[in-house]
Amino acid sequence: MKEVRIMDEGAISRALTRISYEIIEQQKDVSNLVIIGIKTRGITLAKRVAEKISALEKIKVPVGEVDITLYRDDRHDSEETDAPVLNGTHIPFDIKGKQVVLVDDVLFTGRTVRAALDAIMDVDRPKRISLAILIDRGHRELPIRPDFIGKNVPTSLDEVIHVRLTEDDHIEEVIIEK
Template structure:
């Protein structure tokens, strides 16, 4: 893969997450009954960052959960490349019933990850509403799924890949476009 360009640096990611936190609070009339659920791997640190931003804005601590959707994927054999998938689960320490769940992920592409996450959340509990927040929406949907909160829309071709690096997982904050 060849790096074409960097789309977001650390400061731009921070600004995008600040805006998303404000939008989440505005749309939901505050932070009451909200739960942020990060989709592993990079959705988890993004959910934690959103939690911190909401705390700075509203002085409330919104619970954060983690969701591993590996076994819910409809392309499991393709993703795991014939290896046995590592079995993980949801780590959500609050009751979902009647709550507003905000699924958080780094990149929205085909929609298949989000579809799997919806199934996984419903196995954990029955929230009153599920919303989606993504750092990057790159288009090319295969399923009728759209994000409620988007840090940056980045139209791409099928020959391009969006690579998100976060300090928590990669020791660097950036979003770049690579060419296959």
């Protein structure tokens, strides 16, 4: 397998800064804004976006975590013998009537996002849910479209995108594995 770096630390930071500005422009009133990251790297990205928005708008933006393990529609095969490992959803604030921005690292088929939407709706009903993605690689199987995109990366089905973040991987890069 050949790995090609498509984003370095600076490119990731610039993409998250742009996403943060776009969220502020769309929301207009960030006092009603909450950000929820999809485990694992979506949480790291959600925290970074919330920090950028908080610094720009001088307001603390709450960050939550959603675990989609039990909501996956592709993990319930009868041949699967291992129980799913739950990392826990942690949303320590009320989301009813809030403007939620759901954050993840890579958007591919849309199934992870659909599962996250189900998990969020089981908690409560926000006013609106927007989607922020660092990498959109296409190949949707569901009608899911991000509102905020760091980078569009057209891929073939046999390619894999890896987002590596300092907090999780001790390195900062996005690579495509061919």
